[in-house]
Amino acid sequence: MTDGENQRQDKIQDQSVEISKLLGEMDQLFDGFGAWLGGQKDAESGGFYYAASSRRIPGGAPDIESTAQALNILERCDWLDAMSTDMKRGCIRFFQSKQEASSGYFYDDNPLMREDEVMVARAISYSLNALRKLGGQPLHALPYEAQQAPSYMSSPEDYLAWLKSVELTNSWRGCDRLSTSSVYVKQVEPASRRAEFAQKAFDFFANKQDPFTGLWGEGSYYVRISGTFKLHIFYDHFNVPLPREERIYQSILYALRHEEAVDMCYIRNPIHLLSYMKLSIPAEELREIISITMANMKRLLRADGGFSRELAHSPTAPNVAQVKEDEYYPDMPKAVHIGGGEVEGDMNAGTQALLIRSVCYQLAGRMAPPLIKAPMFTVLENN
Numbered sequence: 001m002t003d004g005e006n007q008r009q010d011k012i013q014d015q016s017v018e019i020s021k022l023l024g025e026m027d028q029l030f031d032g033f034g035a036w037l038g039g040q041k042d043a044e045s046g047g048f049y050y051a052a053s054s055r056r057i058p059g060g061a062p063d064i065e066s067t068a069q070a071l072n073i074l075e076r077c078d079w080l081d082a083m084s085t086d087m088k089r090g091c092i093r094f095f096q097s098k099q100e101a102s103s104g105y106f107y108d109d110n111p112l113m114r115e116d117e118v119m120v121a122r123a124i125s126y127s128l129n130a131l132r133k134l135g136g137q138p139l140h141a142l143p144y145e146a147q148q149a150p151s152y153m154s155s156p157e158d159y160l161a162w163l164k165s166v167e168l169t170n171s172w173r174g175c176d177r178l179s180t181s182s183v184y185v186k187q188v189e190p191a192s193r194r195a196e197f198a199q200k201a202f203d204f205f206a207n208k209q210d211p212f213t214g215l216w217g218e219g220s221y222y223v224r225i226s227g228t229f230k231l232h233i234f235y236d237h238f239n240v241p242l243p244r245e246e247r248i249y250q251s252i253l254y255a256l257r258h259e260e261a262v263d264m265c266y267i268r269n270p271i272h273l274l275s276y277m278k279l280s281i282p283a284e285e286l287r288e289i290i291s292i293t294m295a296n297m298k299r300l301l302r303a304d305g306g307f308s309r310e311l312a313h314s315p316t317a318p319n320v321a322q323v324k325e326d327e328y329y330p331d332m333p334k335a336v337h338i339g340g341g342e343v344e345g346d347m348n349a350g351t352q353a354l355l356i357r358s359v360c361y362q363l364a365g366r367m368a369p370p371l372i373k374a375p376m377f378t379v380l381e382n383n
Contacts, residue, residue: 016272019290019364026294026357030371032305033354036345037073039304040066046090051314052346053302053340057153063108063338064098065119065318067091068126069351071133077371080133092136095127101140103148108336116319116333117150119181144187153184156196163204170329171217171227172265172322173294178205179230182237198238204233206243214247219327221255226322230271232276245277256289261296261322262311268352275359290360297353306345307353314339314346 029155041050041148048070071091074080098106105114107125113119116160124142131137143149153163159181168174178201185201188194208216215224216231228248235242252270261267271293274281281289300307308314315321317335339346361368 016289019288020284022287022290022294023361023364023366026290026297026360027369027371029294029297029301030354030357033350034077034305034371036305037070037350040070040347043090046092048088048347050318050340051339051344053224053304053314053342053344054338057316057340059110060338061109062094063110064095064106064123064126066338066347067094068130069347071130073354074352076132076358091133092131095131096136097137098123098127099140102152103142104138104143105148108340110336112334112336113319116336117335118176119319119333120184124183142187144184149184149187150181152181153188153197156193156200159185159197160200160204163201163357167247167330168208168217168227169219170323170327170341171215171219171224172230173227173329173332174217175227175230176322179234182234186237201234202238202240205234209243211244212247213251214242214244214249215251217257220259221251221262222259222263222269223327225252225255225273226265226269229273232273236276242277245279248273248277249281251277253285253289256292261299262324264297264300264307264309264349264352265322267293267296267300268356270354271359271363275362281363286363290351290364293356293360297356300349300353302343302345304345307349307351308343309346313341313343314349316341318346318348 039052040054042049044064045062047064047067049055049060049062050066052143054062054066071080074083095106098108100107105120106127107114108123128138128142144153150162152158163178163181166174166177181201185194185197188197205216210216213221213224215221215228217224219227225248226247228242232242246316252273255270256267259266271289274289297307299311300309302308309318309321316337316339318338319336320332320334323329323332358368
């Protein structure tokens with residue numbers, strides 16, 4: 001081995017040691033996380049609250065997204081099997097009780113939730129996935145089967161017209177609207193007709209992608225990366241790789257180095273995209289990515305052991321938190337308030353923080369060690 005090769009190997013080894021140190025520091029951010037999660041459980045409904053303040057606000061109640069996110073956390077930590085049978089049954093009843101018999105949709109108690117097309121579509125995926133994990137089933141036919149899908153699903157041509165109508169002035173919100181339509185596309189039968197709908201979408205997305213950045217729509221780099229993250233969900237549903245992955249990677253590096261991550265989503269979305277794209281990341285750049293990511297997460301860790309979605313506080317209404325105060329998107333839905341807006345941990349940020357940890361280990365080619373679970377189950381079993 002030449003001197004140059006030896007130096008390269010030494011440098012790679014040094015980066016590996018640094019990455020191990022960073023991952024260890026990241027693990028310490030979760031010391032109080034299990035106990036925080038247990039504190040959000042509601043024994044009466046079987047669901048989970050968004051945040052501690054959710055119990056104190058008028059009309060506060062466990063909601064579909066927070067409960068599904070809590071189950072995602074339990075699954076990711078290998079804690080799901082340790083849930084008692086009664087607790088699992090309670091969660092199943094929670095989701096089943098949210099399904100409307102006439103339409104097949106899943107709705108929270110807050111009537112404003114029904115007016116947010118993204119929340120409505122996402123509630124279907126959240127509820128079905130949660131029921132599957134718990135061994136349950138929906139009680140009624142789903143919207144497409146019940147002929148209650150949106151009117152744009154009448155034909156591939158109507159679907160394309162709707163895709164073209166979606167504003168991308170804020171990439172994150174616009175791409176979220178585009179992506180959630182996959183919930184309905186996946187329900188189309190037969191498979192040949194489903195493929196027609198999907199192809200309309202992929203052709204449209206290809207036409208809208210910026211060839212230089214690899215991103216979609218308008219906004220800051222983090223906003224456009226978040227929009228790209230939303231669209232990747234559509235691609236993933238049909239096992240299709242993202243186009244221009246190398247350009248997307250360079251855009252992610254730029255955002256990490258030059259923009260402030262004021263939202264946990266700005267930390268999670270780039271990392272999640274990297275795991276989906278499965279690029280070969282140089283060791284030095286991987287160390288930099290994990291270092292910036294860990295530092296950004298630390299800023300959102302709260303005294304209660306959880307993480308806030310935003311730097312300033314936990315947003316009261318996550319459904320409108322994509323568009324910040326200095327940003328604009330037309331025809332935004334009304335805010336669906338599920339928290340008190342305090343400086344506290346919230347379920348939206350918590351599930352993302354745990355995913356970030358898992359992905360960072362994955363990118364480093366390592367198995368994430370289990371988090372301490374005893375405190376959480378002590379709280380859960382006594383709740």
